Amino acid sequence: MLGSLLYRVKNKFARRGVVLMYHRIAKPLSDPWDLAVNPKHFEEHLKVLKAYNVISVDELADILTRKSKMPAKTVAVTFDDGYHDNYLAAKSLLEKYDIPASFFIPTDAIGKQTEFWWDALERICLQSPHLPDKLILGQQDEIWNIGKADNGNTLNPLDLYLKLCDMVRKMPSTQHQAFIESLEVWANNANKRPEYFTMDQKELLDLQSSPLFTIGAHTMTHPYLPYFSYEYQKNEIQGGINFLKELTGNSINYLAYPHGGHNQDTLAILPDSGIELAFTTHAQHFTTDTNKYAIPRFQIKNWDAATFAFHLNNWIKS
Template identity: 30%
Template sequence: MTAGERTSRGLILMYHRVAEVSSDPWGLCVTPRHFAEHLAVLRVRTSPLKALDFAVQWDAGATTATSVAVTFDDGYADNLYDAKPLLEQYEVPATCFVSTGYLGQRSYWWDELEQRLLHPGRLPHALRLETASYRGQWDLNGAAWYGEEELRRLRGWKAWEEAPTLRHQIYANLHAVCRPMAEPERRSILDQLLAAVSEAAKIPSTWRPLTKDETVTLGAGGLVEIGAHTVTHPLLSACPSDVAQREIAGSRRALEQILGRPVTSFAFPYGGPADYTPDTMRIVREAGFSCAYSTTPGVVGPGAERFRLPRVHVEDWTGEEFAERLAWWLND
């Protein structure tokens, strides 16, 4: 069967974290209460599948408009402690895409950046960051101190909105600068920022990535599939072929070693149309994966491709809001 002949449909939901947080510039967190409400809706209205089973059934023309896959990106520890018990309670299977280089680490780079700039702490009046390819300099003056009051007042800010303070501007700027960088250069910027901040609270432990042992526990029992999400979460479209190959195949190898079984689902880091290339898709196929998931929004319709399936980003909606959107997606 070719892509043109496919009539099978479906919907793939993308989550990242099940957590209560004090700021969430990328809208990646759903509270445990709302997540439970989403699962209750899914249990009644849809036939939930793991990403692997979704791709196989979709390819065989066997999915229907109510076939839904629940996926999580990155590999946050809350996927095990907060999401999995609810998935079990509602008997909804899911797939967690894990970046293996972060397993056992303290935090993801984007959270570290957020913690240094958008949470209470003091920066020097003149902030300078410099690497081989980047130089940034700011006079913070009044924005040198950021307190609980500012955090509370600006907690709803999203990164795609206009920056309300110089700190938010610096955050958005550095996020864009760090995203395509190789890990060592990005690390250097974050270390310089860390050295510049004083009176800052530690990154909450609930923000951390899974450890290897926790990944095994998350994948135990058959309800949760573990998929790959590269090693260091790079912007694959900015990587030379050999680096992309190491990132993609390396994450599969590492997970298979940790889990002791085949890993066949892959999700592109960032996942937008400019974040991977046809060459990246070829590497994913040749690395032995059977499907790949993007973040291009949309339902899985007749024109979909198995190595860049679309997903819809689920935000921290109430069960009622989620049910309305689900009905809209399923009838699309």
């Protein structure tokens, strides 16, 4: 009884660190998942971060696996998905402010002239000049009515987008392309947007040549891992690690779970994969007691300096 009370008291006052999760540094027309921070706001965030102790993931590994002491106001910066704007907009600003960062890269997308499925769906549902008023799925067994008004019988474009995201997330990656292409034909909108493409091999190598930056794994095709079997997960995780190892010539020690998702199978795969730390999307601070395979991260939105500083201060204060 007293032991558990002491533990709770100790935990309440344990020093807190936070890991920040960025995706794009850009100004998209629409952003249903709040994934983009514009370059002006991103620079404001970096100025705020100069008052913090920003560490690399290697230093975070020392804290969480080798029990190094955690300094006050510890923050780590991460980017998911390897968007091209990370190279064009974020890299030079991170260098300007001398802020270390890690980039988690889904390897199937590297150098491809294509959008991720969630971005392609956003273009189709939210950026098409005219959507047809019916979408027939499968063997004519499901018909969705599409309309501007949300009157119960029709789906508005945003709800359509969210329903389609739900469907694609459950599909094996081999089915993605055909499904997206059929929707592009349906919406008469197949104009892929280069600003949504990812970094190519040369850019990734340039990024990792800086001591400020670390490349981490994010599987091959970015599946929501808990929807899939142990074998499927293992192939995705190990395939992504092997590709990056070969490309960079370095060991790959860190992983971010796509969409934050992991289950017991995922956790069983990690010990033999060489992965030291794995990151979720659970919005929480960490302490020295945090599970090294479930490190929480805060998604950073397109906030101005004051809003960013307000959140950061709240998350970290013990």
